[in-house]
Amino acid sequence: MPFHERFGRAAIVAALAAMLAWPGASAAEGGERETANGASAGKRAAIVIDDLGNDMAGTAEVMSAPVRLTVAVMPFLPTTKRDAQWAHRVGHDVIVHMPMEPLRGKRKGLGPGAITVDLPEDEIRRRVEAAIDEVPYAVGMNNHMGSKATADERVMRIVLDVCKKRGLFFLDSKTNYRSIVAKVGAELGVPVVQNHIFLDDVSSTSHISRQLQLVQKHLADHDMCVAIGHVGIPGKKTAAVLHQATPAMAGEIRFVGVSELAGLIKLP
Numbered sequence: 001m002p003f004h005e006r007f008g009r010a011a012i013v014a015a016l017a018a019m020l021a022w023p024g025a026s027a028a029e030g031g032e033r034e035t036a037n038g039a040s041a042g043k044r045a046a047i048v049i050d051d052l053g054n055d056m057a058g059t060a061e062v063m064s065a066p067v068r069l070t071v072a073v074m075p076f077l078p079t080t081k082r083d084a085q086w087a088h089r090v091g092h093d094v095i096v097h098m099p100m101e102p103l104r105g106k107r108k109g110l111g112p113g114a115i116t117v118d119l120p121e122d123e124i125r126r127r128v129e130a131a132i133d134e135v136p137y138a139v140g141m142n143n144h145m146g147s148k149a150t151a152d153e154r155v156m157r158i159v160l161d162v163c164k165k166r167g168l169f170f171l172d173s174k175t176n177y178r179s180i181v182a183k184v185g186a187e188l189g190v191p192v193v194q195n196h197i198f199l200d201d202v203s204s205t206s207h208i209s210r211q212l213q214l215v216q217k218h219l220a221d222h223d224m225c226v227a228i229g230h231v232g233i234p235g236k237k238t239a240a241v242l243h244q245a246t247p248a249m250a251g252e253i254r255f256v257g258v259s260e261l262a263g264l265i266k267l268p
């Protein structure tokens with residue numbers, strides 16, 4: 001089915017609603033409210049793990065998590081293909097973790113194929129296309145860093161246009177509250193899902209556990225919650241908390257891929 005038939009006017013309405021109501025309102029959430037009178041789909045949590053593709057600490061533990069995750073894989077790195085195939089094989093969602101320019105920090109740390117705001121349109125288009133081609137099974141995209149690029153309307157219009165043509169949704173990590181991703185996504189008809197909680201911005205087990213409890217808290221008032229963690233420095237700790245805590249949570253909460261939240265957006 002062509003992308004625009006799946007994600008039409010409802011996506012635009014839902015994404016606009018998401019812009020107006022933080023915290024908690026993702027595009028998908030707005031979509032669900034429209035069908036909330038039917039059988040309850042229950043509470044959904046989408047846990048996303050960023051920064052795969054470079055054989056980072058915690059990779060194997062993330063793959064073997066007891067619940068469904070979404071694995072964000074960086075393109076053009078030594079284990080890009082291996083990690084995407086691995087995640088797909090064990091039933092996690094795979095998305096492209098697109099390196100994008102931050103407001104602060106070195107461009108060098110961005111990784112190969114990064115989107116910087118000084119690039120011309122054809123080069124941005126080429127880089128986004130190439131990144132999607134690099135990550136097998138990708139059904140969506142999110143930003144690695146990107147506090148500068150996600151606030152740049154020209155850049156995001158090009159990135160989201162490629163996503164639309166390739167049938168990918170976009171998960172806005174919200175590294176900048178001035179992000180215009182939801183606005184541009186609504187205009188173009190691309191489903192944009194928003195991150196609510198960073199799990200491991202502080203790399204301690206107690207902090208990560210508390211952040212995971214915030215997911216439960218968020219779900220007391222909302223139908224869905226998106227949370228982002230990382231492999232790398234916090235990787236083993238984040239994975240350990242997920243292994244330890246999610247089986248008990250899974251009684252009340254359904255752990256889903258982000259694609260399920262993006263896919264809730266239906267035509268009226």
Ligand SMILES: [Zn+2]
Pocket residue numbers: 050051097143144145
């Ligand atoms: Zn990242």
